[in-house]
Amino acid sequence: MTRCRPARTARPGLSLIEVILALAILVLATTAISRLFDIGTDRGTEARVYSRGARLAQSKMAEAEAGLISPLSGGANGQFDGDDAAWTYSVTAEGAGPTNLYTVTVTVSRDVRGKPLQVSLTQMVFDPALIGSSAQAETPDASSVITAGTSTIDGVSSSSMGASSTGGASP
Template sequence: MITRSARRPRPRRGLSLIEVLLALAILLLSIIAIGRLVDVGTDHGNAARASTRGSRLAQSKMAEVEAGVVALTGEASGAFDGDDAAWNYTVTPEAAGPPNLYTVTVKVSRTIDGKSFELVLTQMIFDPTMTGSAAQAERPAEPEPADTTTTGGTTP
């Protein structure tokens, strides 16, 4: 007969306290890492959104310069209207050498989450006040019709 002390002890079923604590620590660290990745992704998304909006605003202001709404006589600055009231702009024209040609720099900026965001667009533009527009163009005069009558001769 085998005594109780001679029997092999059975392995316990389940997890030990150290294994549970280690699993909880790994879970906690992974949740913190995923949360940080979400924050970084959100920051990059906001920066991309600001870059897109800023470039559209800079292009619209450059179009105003090309149309002659904003004069090329000196630096102009201000804020946009409506939903874009947080955005500021500065238009800086510089003579580029040939008459009526300017290098125009448009800077748009705003503060997002305490950080300054700025976008710069530069383009060479002819002064629209010195050039004509398609509306001012005149159609060239039509040439006079050539004389097609003939005098004399015989017809077969």
């Protein structure tokens, strides 16, 4: 007697092609995710460097406003000290129309991973040599101070609040 074999049915489990395809998808996804992680890290570093450059530019602008550096006489260039020695700065000024008003531009730069990075700050500034400072201001004399609507001029005191002048003799 001959026996009939039953028809072949699919075996449960994964075939070799399915396993290879799943591994290929996993490798591609892992590569893409790691690349996105690297891009995010680079952008974070770049943002940190840009913010440091902006702070350094603001400090040089404050020095220009205070008159500690003089960009009005041909500009100023240099390098920062200490932890910021990798940064260089350039300060330039151009006349902005009205007398003693200048457009001051501070540019700080450095190389980050072989790529130049620059941060520029532009602001209109009055010539600090002509403005002076609050330390240079003189205190007024006590005789020239106006208080509570009364002023003293040449030893004659008069009130300026609600006073009116009429002609004629006073009783």
